[in-house]
Amino acid sequence: MINMTASIYLDYAATTPMDISVIEKMTDTMRNHYGNASSIHQYGRNSKKLLEHARKTVAEYINALPEEIIFTSGGTESDNTAILMGAHARSDRGRHIITTAVEHEAVLKPLKRLEAEGFEVTYLPVGITGELDFEHFKEAVRQDTILVSIMSVNNEVGTIFPIEKIGAFLSERDILFHTDAVQAFGPLKIDVKKAKIDLLSASAHKIYGPKGVGFLYKRKNIAIPSFMLGGNQERKQRAGTENLPAIVGFEQAVCHMKANRAQFNQHAVNLREQLIYELNHQAINFQINGNLSQQVPHIINLYFPNKLAEQLLIQLDLKQIAVSAGSACTAGSIKPSHVLQSMYGDQSDRLMHSIRVSMGAFTTEKDIKDFVKVLKEIV
Amino acid sequence: MEQNKKTRIVVGMSGGVDSSVTALLLKEQGYDVVGIFMKNWDDTDESGFCTATQDYEDVAAVAEQIGIPYYSVNFEKEYWDKVFEYFLEEHRQGRTPNPDVMCNKEIKFKAFLNYALTLGADYVATGHYAQVVRDNNNVVHLLRGVDANKDQTYFLNQLSQDQLQKAMFPLGAMSKSEVRKIAQDAHLQTANKKDSTGICFIGERDFKEFLMNYLPAQPGKMMTFDGKEMGHHDGLMYYTIGQRRGLGIGGTQNSNDPWFVVGKDLSQNILYVGQGYHNEHLYATKLTAEKISFTHDIKKGTTFKAQAQFRYRQKPVNVTVILNDGQTEAEVYFDEPARAVTPGQSIVLYDENECLGGGTITAAYQEDQQLQYI
Secondary structure, three states: OOOHHEEEEEEEEOOOOOOOHHHHHHHHHHHHHOOOOOOOHHHHHHHHHHHHHHHHHHHHHHHOHHEEEEOOHHHHHHHHHHHHHHHOOOOOOEEEEEEEEEOOOOHHHHHHHHHOOOOOOEEEEEEEEOOOOHHHHHHHOOOOEEEEEOOOOOOOOOOOOHHHHHHHHHHHOOOEEEOOOOOOOOOOOOOOOOOOOOOEEEOOOOOOOOOEEEEEEOOOOOOOOOOOOOOOHHHHHHOOOOOOHHHHHHHHHHHHHHHHHHHHHHHHHHHHHHHHHHHHOOOEEEOEEEEEEEEEOEEEEEOOOOOOHHHHHHHHHHOOOOEEEEEEEEHOOOEHHHHHHHHHHHHHHHHHHEEEEEEEOOOOHHHHHHHEEEEEEEO | OOOHOHHHHHHHHEOHHHHHHHHHHHHOHHHHEEEEEEEOOOOOOOOOOOOOHHHHHHHHHHHHHOOOOOOEEEEEEHHHHHHHHHHHHHHHHOOOHHHHHHHHHHHHHHHHHHHHOOOOOOOOEEEEEEEEEEEOOOEEEEOOOOOOOOHHHHHHHOOOOOHHHHHHOOOOOOOOHHHHHHHHHOOOOOOOOOOOOOOOOOOOOOOHHHOOOOOOOOEEEEEEEOOOEEEEEEEHHHHHOOOOOOOOOOOOOOOOOOEEEEEEEOOOEEEEEEOOOOHHEEEEEEEEEEEEEOOOOOEEEEEEEEEEEEOOOOEEEEEEEEEOOOOOOOEEEEEEEEEEEOOOOEEEEHHHHHHHEEEEEEEEEEEEOOOOOO
16 A cells, blocks of 8 residues: 555664574574474574674673673563563662653663552753753752663754763662663663663664563573563573574674664764755745754654644654654554653643654665655645 | 455444444454544442453453454543533533533544544544435535434534544444344444443433532422422422423323423522423424534535434434524424423434534524523
8 A cells, every 4th residue: 555665764763673693594494493492302402592692792892791691572671681581689778769750661661660569769861952861869868769761862852862871870880770771772772880880771673683582681690580480481580482593683783783884874964964954945834853962863853843743743744654652542643742741841832842853774865855844835 | 355455444342242243344344443432430439449450351352262453542521522521511511511522523533533633543433323325525424323223413413524434333233132133243342231321421220310429419499480389409400301200290280291391490490380281381383403414515505405303213204494694503494293302312414314514402492582591
């Protein structure tokens, strides 16, 4: 039904298409390496070899040790494990947790559960530019704080958070530091040792890898129990037969990212500049949410004062253009973004009138031009 | 067919079989069809279950089967302001509101229609059993659905000519069983889905319990017009004129005839009951109505004869209508006394099969005597 050649995909922050090299690696693994990595026979050994190779590649990319990487089903599982298990492991020391008001639901919902269990959670608001005030953060830390979970890059606006400063500050205290790096992993150079991160969540499908696979980095010597119980996979850290084709695909995505990161980021910077230029050139009434100098280049959040985001999204889709806005609530309609709410307040017009545009490796200058042309018609 | 491709029709899809078949038929006729689920009410319960989620899943499945894009649009605020507030206010006034009429007037053919127009729609279509026919002067006439048992023009009576100009009802010429058959033959996911019953935002829940959440119940006396106390009522808003069930009164020494609600007194909080289906207090010779609206300029003058229905699925009766100067209010005289004319409900006027329009009943009369219904 949809004419694929004419369609424009500008929702890379939701998920990316897979790189062809990833698809090929995965297909080869599915075809030739079906052994269970836990089996003793040659099929098992062969799969185990691929699994550990992938672990090493991924670990190196963030300057971690291979044994510090636990493969999971993705960002959500990694976040859930880090937060629920991390908090429980430290609950004898205290019951206070710090996070931000702009985290992904995969962080906020487990925290809600912990609150119901009697933990106390401080939600740090962000400023009008989307940035986290480091001084503000420091003041929130208490004697009984046991866990801090702060995202590396915000998924809706693209704001980069001061992870290294937070890590350095927390490393002098006995407080677990988790970061949801799902949007940061790939475009940003992450060094878990330098940033003094204890727990980090990442996912493959934001970096041209497959869906349904991610990892949790867990610093050596940190003891938190496994979330999934069953077999002894992942050094007893995560039960369940390893999804080898996806893990091999993830490894390939990391290799691909490593080789092309600088180029991808430059491409995104260029496209973003072009987008802003075209919007101005077409005299479209818009504003940027956030502060571009503190954001990853491939995500931009735009406010169109005269247009409901939901309506804009549908109109764009009917013209084969894919962007996103807020998050879907029950029955598919859009609820106001909690991120923009923290930045601009409950009453801001921006909440219902903003969309997220996110670009990537396959986005072309023509895509941006055509997108703005259609916007001009609609807005 | 080829021409239809350029006509965009936005279909209001509820996740039921009727709107599913509506979308299917239009798609088969070659139109550019877009499906929209109207999210009008948030009924998420404590466990997180929400019927709208299931309904939207059904919309998604059907739209995929047909091959049309589909979206969910939130009209909760409009629905609350225009339909639910009205619903509560009518109950507060002791009247029996008709939220479906208001939903068609304010939501489906106003908020939703306007939304669809911004998406480039030429028409909106719904699964109503009604027909729209355009005459040589480009006037659209609203006609009853062919399936007499399903005809829904009663609920569409408040639509204006402007609204009808943009409406399509592809099921109007079909029977419900034909619609089911089409859905089954096309293996639509909703082919055997049960029809929704009752008021959409209350659904299967207990009406009394639902209303209690929003309006304080004021129990009071249940009496006969002769002044005999017959027990207590739970709150006037839970009863409607002519209602038999839920009174909790058995036969008396004099008669075994069942008891009915025959009147209300809001100021004294009394519910009047009387015996017998044909109780005299249930019969009116005239009613008055407000918010009169016509489906087009019917050019009948201020006094005319018509057929009328004062409740859904009722056999139409012959009436004489006298309009006020502004044509916003009416007195409607029945040829034969009419039973259980209920303030708050719609009086809908017909000329044979054509729905001319209607209004909201404000009072019922026996000759010149107003019946004690509010």
